[in-house]
Structures are given as structure tokens and as C-alpha cells.
Amino acid sequence: MDAFADLYSIRVSELVVGFGHQIVIDHLSLDVRRGEILGLVGASGGGKSVLMRTIIGLIPKQEGRITVMGRDSDLGLGRGTAVAATWGILFQQGALFSSLTARQNVQFPLREMLDISEKLQDEIATAKLEMVGIAPDDWDKYPAQLSGGMTKRVALARALALDPSIVFLDEPTSGLDPIAAGDFDQLIKTLQTTLGLTVFMVTHDLASLNVVCDRVAALADGKIVAIGPMTELLQSEHPWVRAYFHGKRSEMLRPKQD
Amino acid sequence: MISAPVLTVVTDGDVLELHPGGAWIASQSAALERLFEGVAPQVAAAKSLKIDMTEVIEIDTIGAWLLEKASREAAQAGRTAHFVGVGERYAGLIEEVRQVNRHRPTPKPKVNPIIARLDQVGRSAWSATQDIAVFLDMFGALGVALLGVLRRPRSLRLTSLTYQIYRVGWRAIPIVVLITFLIGAIIAQQGIFHFRKFGAESYVVDMVGILVLREIGVLIVAIMVAGRSGSAYTAELGSMKMREEIDALSTMGLDPVEVLILPRIIALVIALPILTFIGSMSALYGGLLTAWFYSGMQPAVYIARLHEAVSLNSFEVGIWKAPFMALVIGIVACSEGLRVKGSAESLGLQTTTSVVKSIFLVIVLDGLFAVFFASIGL
Numbered sequence: 001m002d003a004f005a006d007l008y009s010i011r012v013s014e015l016v017v018g019f020g021h022q023i024v025i026d027h028l029s030l031d032v033r034r035g036e037i038l039g040l041v042g043a044s045g046g047g048k049s050v051l052m053r054t055i056i057g058l059i060p061k062q063e064g065r066i067t068v069m070g071r072d073s074d075l076g077l078g079r080g081t082a083v084a085a086t087w088g089i090l091f092q093q094g095a096l097f098s099s100l101t102a103r104q105n106v107q108f109p110l111r112e113m114l115d116i117s118e119k120l121q122d123e124i125a126t127a128k129l130e131m132v133g134i135a136p137d138d139w140d141k142y143p144a145q146l147s148g149g150m151t152k153r154v155a156l157a158r159a160l161a162l163d164p165s166i167v168f169l170d171e172p173t174s175g176l177d178p179i180a181a182g183d184f185d186q187l188i189k190t191l192q193t194t195l196g197l198t199v200f201m202v203t204h205d206l207a208s209l210n211v212v213c214d215r216v217a218a219l220a221d222g223k224i225v226a227i228g229p230m231t232e233l234l235q236s237e238h239p240w241v242r243a244y245f246h247g248k249r250s251e252m253l254r255p256k257q258d
Numbered sequence: 259m260i261s262a263p264v265l266t267v268v269t270d271g272d273v274l275e276l277h278p279g280g281a282w283i284a285s286q287s288a289a290l291e292r293l294f295e296g297v298a299p300q301v302a303a304a305k306s307l308k309i310d311m312t313e314v315i316e317i318d319t320i321g322a323w324l325l326e327k328a329s330r331e332a333a334q335a336g337r338t339a340h341f342v343g344v345g346e347r348y349a350g351l352i353e354e355v356r357q358v359n360r361h362r363p364t365p366k367p368k369v370n371p372i373i374a375r376l377d378q379v380g381r382s383a384w385s386a387t388q389d390i391a392v393f394l395d396m397f398g399a400l401g402v403a404l405l406g407v408l409r410r411p412r413s414l415r416l417t418s419l420t421y422q423i424y425r426v427g428w429r430a431i432p433i434v435v436l437i438t439f440l441i442g443a444i445i446a447q448q449g450i451f452h453f454r455k456f457g458a459e460s461y462v463v464d465m466v467g468i469l470v471l472r473e474i475g476v477l478i479v480a481i482m483v484a485g486r487s488g489s490a491y492t493a494e495l496g497s498m499k500m501r502e503e504i505d506a507l508s509t510m511g512l513d514p515v516e517v518l519i520l521p522r523i524i525a526l527v528i529a530l531p532i533l534t535f536i537g538s539m540s541a542l543y544g545g546l547l548t549a550w551f552y553s554g555m556q557p558a559v560y561i562a563r564l565h566e567a568v569s570l571n572s573f574e575v576g577i578w579k580a581p582f583m584a585l586v587i588g589i590v591a592c593s594e595g596l597r598v599k600g601s602a603e604s605l606g607l608q609t610t611t612s613v614v615k616s617i618f619l620v621i622v623l624d625g626l627f628a629v630f631f632a633s634i635g636l
Binding site: 126 | 283284285288323349354358359364602603604
């Protein structure tokens with residue numbers, strides 16, 4: 001066990017990831033504190049999703065060390081319940097199983113990972129669906145019948161099915177209207193406080209970053225160039241970070257001074 | 259480390275006290291459920307329920323829900339139930355869980371099973387007529403697109419056509435040759451084996467020749483093409499439909515039938531007769547080798563007998579059927595592709611339907627051709 005395991009949920013040090021000759025993540029280090037919501041920003045195609053997918057083990061790393069909940073990824077996070085209970089992942093498109101209803105989607109990890117009765121599985125699944133705000137009449141719909149916002153909510157319920165300690169969200173509010181996106185932000189915040197989650201969120205949504213994130217990390221040139229609360233990032237001198245937060249679209253976020 | 263969950267029961271007069279302790283989390287859920295089964299009778303009998311949470315170290319939704327369920331069951335039976343000693347860390351969770359599972363989905367109206375069955379029969383009949391309509395619709399759209407191309411030959415997409423011919427024709431040759439070769443060899447072997455009893459071994463050449471050229475060659479090749487290329491067409495067009503590529507084409511003022519479907523079907527119509535020819539030759543060659551090794555018939559004798567046995571008619575009958583079968587396979591594959599809805603499951607379903615339907619129609623068509631050729635005396 002790592003001495004910092006109680007303090008940090010995820011520790012990444014000197015990580016290098018690339019495809020062929022192209023290096024996407026270049027000696028990157030990042031610590032995610034336990035119980036915080038960390039927002040990750042970066043240019044499109046700049047390696048945000050690659051970083052997330054490397055941490056969760058979908059992409060092999062070339063160098064460096066990743067520790068999740070005190071366990072080194074090189075030693076293997078194991079399979080089955082241990083890994084499923086460690087993290088839940090909300091993929092960008094939801095990645096709901098299209099042949100299962102919303103309720104069955106949430107039940108799926110419960111059925112596969114836990115040895116509990118079907119009745120209890122069903123109750124837990126519907127409890128999760130209610131917690132993410134899916135109305136009972138929509139429980140038995142198939143993913144193709146759900147709207148974009150509902151798909152994300154069901155996917156979040158599935159990610160939370162086993163009460164993991166970390167959730168990874170890949171652009172949770174992309175493709176949602178501002179009201180739905182605001183609701184979703186609020187939902188993430190509420191669930192994070194009630195369930196004591198650590199949230200690792202890849203996003204482009206400036207409002208999300210401002211409202212829900214405890215800290216924001218900026219990824220540029222394969223490295224974390226700035227990390228801290230939103231107010232600190234707004235004052236960062238790094239050219240890319242300045243361009244990101246002080247561009248035309250971000251004007252509205254600037255603290256009003258005068 | 260994770261401590262095992264415990265549930266101590268204390269009876270204090272009429273009040274049943276539950277003292278959960280340890281880790282009440284998902285990974286312990288099987289043990290938790292057993293604990294609850296153990297105390298269920300006591301909980302059901304108790305007049306009043308008190309849940310003391312002071313000893314709980316960790317709790318998540320599953321643990322909280324099990325406790326909430328016990329308290330809710332008691333409350334429903336008109337008895338009192340309350341939580342005490344809820345730690346600050348998970349008070350929010352307990353509060354959240356108290357709200358959930360209070361609503362059920364509105365039940366679907368019940369239907370009379372006989373009416374439901376009749377409804378199903380009606381729907382299948384209706385969908386069968388729909389199938390014919392869809393087929394004719396695609397046939398018509400194809401005709402219109404073809405007319406357009408004949409009027410402006412430059413609008414034919416040659417690159418696409420060439421590529422499709424390469425895919426469904428050229429690349430299918432090895433497997434077609436292999437399978438028809440084996441079929442030819444098997445027919446010859448069976449023929450020799452049975453004809454030997456009458457001393458009529460040499461007639462095996464007549465059988466192989468006529469059977470392969472008239473029926474088996476084209477049928478086997480058409481079935482293989484339906485399975486190989488028809489399914490690919492359906493899956494391609496289906497995933498294009500799913501990703502709105504086809505809608506994108508229409509909004510640019512282009513006709514998806516002309517751009518996507520016409521080159522595919524023309525490619526099949528060109529490739530299938532060629533494949534049939536190659537397949538038939540391969541089957542005859544398979545027959546020749548079998549006759550030579552199994553029965554000792556010299557290749558020269560085989561070829562000479564073949565020359566006498568089959569007329570150009572047999573060959574023509576086989577090859578004439580090929581383009582029509584190609585048309586049927588292409589139309590079925592493309593129209594099924596366009597019927598794909600949003601889900602991955604529907605893509606799989608339409609692909610299966612496409613293959614099953616086109617093989618069925620190919621065989622029906624072969625039967626119709628047999629009647630037709632018999633009546634015109636070929």
C-alpha cells in the first residue's frame with residue numbers, strides 16, 4: 001500500500017503514451033485527491049481521452065507509473081469485483097448495451113459481479129435510476145428510445161451501479177442543451193457528495209468547470225501545464241491556458257472587476 | 259482493510275433494535291443479503307423498529323437500501339421505524355435512499371391472449387406484404403436511377419463500380435473456386451459409386467456436366483455471393499443509415515440509390531455470371547480429377563464425353579439465370595440495409611434477414627426458371 005493512498009485516489013507519474021512514433025502523453029504527472037472533482041481540459045485531439053483511457057487500462061502505457069486506489073497498475077488491478085468496485089466509467093456516447101433496457105443495463109454489473117438475489121438486483125438498479133433522475137416509465141425503454149440526456153443519465157447510473165470509489169466521465173455534458181447540462185452538473189455534484197466519489201472529468205464545458213470542479217488540470221503538449229482551482233487557472237501565464245480561458249467564448253467567465 | 263459486516267439484534271420490550279456494523283458495501287452484498295434473510299422473521303414480528311447506525315464503518319447504496327427496505331416494510335405494516343446514530347459522512351446517502359423506489363412504472367394494459375395472438379398474425383401478414391412493397395419500391399428506384407444513368411452516362415460512378423466489382427467478383431474467386439471444385443468432385447464420386455452397379459460409370463460425365471452447368475453451379479455461387487456480399491451490403495448500408503450518412507447524401511441533393519446502391523447492384527449483376535462461369539469450370543475440373551483418380555477415366559476421355567453430353571443449351575440456361583439472381587440478391591441486401599434502425603441489434607437482425615431472404619428468393623427463382631425453361635423446351 002502506498003503511504004499516500006488515503007490522500008490520493010489516482011497517482012500518475014512520468015507517464016509516456018504514444019502510438020508508433022507519435023508521442024501523445026509525454027512524461028506526465030498528475031495526482032487526483034480523494035473525494036475531489038477534477039476537470040481535465042485540453043485541445044481536441046490533445047490526448048485527454050488517451051490519458052483517461054490509459055489510466056483505466058484500455059491503452060497500454062510505454063513508461064511511467066499509475067497507481068489507482070493505492071494499487072499499481074503494473075501489478076494488475078485484477079478482474080471481476082475488485083476492479084469493477086474501484087471505478088465506473090461514463091463513456092462519451094454512453095456506451096449502453098443496445099440490446100438491453102435501461103434497467104437491465106444498470107442491473108448488468110450487479111448481476112455479473114455480485115452474488116445477490118434477482119429481487120435485490122432489481123431494487124438496486126431502480127434505486128440508481130431514480131437517483132440519476134430517470135422516471136419509472138422510462139426504466140424499460142431501450143437505449144435507442146432514449147434521448148441524449150437520458151442516455152447519459154442511464155450510463156451514469158450504470159457506472160455507479162457497484163458504488164465505485166472513482167468515476168471517470170468523458171465529456172459528460174457534450175451534446176446536451178445548457179439546461180440539461182446544468183442539471184447533469186448538479187447531479188454529478190450531488191452524487192459526489194452523497195456517495196463520497198472521486199470524479200475525474202474530461203470536459204470542454206467551461207460552465208461545468210466553473211460550477212462543479214474542485215480543481216482543473218490543463219493538458220497541453222502532452223503534459224499537465226497548470227493545475228489548481230478555477231481561479232488559479234484563470235491567472236495562469238501559460239499561453240495555451242490563457243488562450244483557452246481568455247478566448248472570446250470564455251469572456252463571460254472572467255471575474256468582474258470594476 | 260474491509261471489515262466483514264455484522265448485524266446484531268437486540269430486543270428491548272416491544273422494540274426490536276438492529277445494530278448494523280462493519281462495512282456495508284457492494285463487495286459484501288452476498289453476506290449482507292444473508293444477514294437480512296436471517297433476521298427477516300424477527301423484523302416481521304416486531305412492533306417497533308429502531309436501526310442504530312453508530313457501528314457502521316462504511317456504507318454504500320446497497321447497504322443503505324437493505325436497511326431502508328427493512329424500515330419501509332415495518333412502516334408499511336403500520337409500525338414505527340426510525341434510524342438513529344446516522345454518521346454525518348453518509349447522512350446524505352441515507353436521505354437519498356429514503357426517497358427512491360417509491361414509484362413503480364405505470365403497468366402496461368393487459369391484453370387478451372387470443373387477441374394478442376391474432377394481432378401478431380395480422381402484423382406478420384401485414385409485414386409480409388410490406389416486404390413485397392419494399393422490394394418493388396427498391397426495384398422501381400433502381401429503374402429510375404438506371405434511366406438517369408442511361409440519359410447521362412457520365413453520372414455513373416465508375417470508380418465505385420470498379421471497386422465493387424473488385425470486392426464482390428475478383429476477391430470472391432478463390433472461395434468460389436474451392437467450393438465448386440469440391441462440389442464437382444463429390445457429385446462425380448457419388449455418381450461413379452452408384453453407376454458402377456450398372457456398369458454405367460461413363461455416364462457420370464453426363465450427370466456432372468448437366469447438373470453443374472444447368473443448376474448446381476449457378477445455385478451454389480449465388481448462395482455464396484448472398485452470404486458473402488449480400489450480407490456485406492446490408493451491414494454497410496445499415497451502418498451508413500445509423501450514422502446518418504445516407505441522410506447527409508440526400509440533403510446534398512444526391513440520390514442515395516444512384517450513388518450507393520446502383521453501383522453495388524450493377525457490380526453484382528456483372529460479377530455473378532462471371533463467377534458462375536468460373537465456378538462451373540472449377541466443378542467440371544473437380545469431376546474430371548475424381549473420375550481420373552477414382553475410376554481411372556482418362557482426362558481426354560472425360561473431355562470427349564463431356565463434349566457429347568452437354569450442349570450449349572445447358573450452359574446458356576445456367577448463365578442466363580445468374581444476372582437475375584444477382585439482381586434479387588442486390589435488391590434484397592440493399593433494401594434490408596436501408597431498413598436498419600438506430601441500434602446495433604437491428605443491424606444484426608437486418609443482416610440475417612437479408613441473407614435468409616435472398617437465399618430463399620434465389621432458390622424460388624431457380625424453380626421458376628426451371629418451369630420457364632421446360633415450357634420453352636430448353
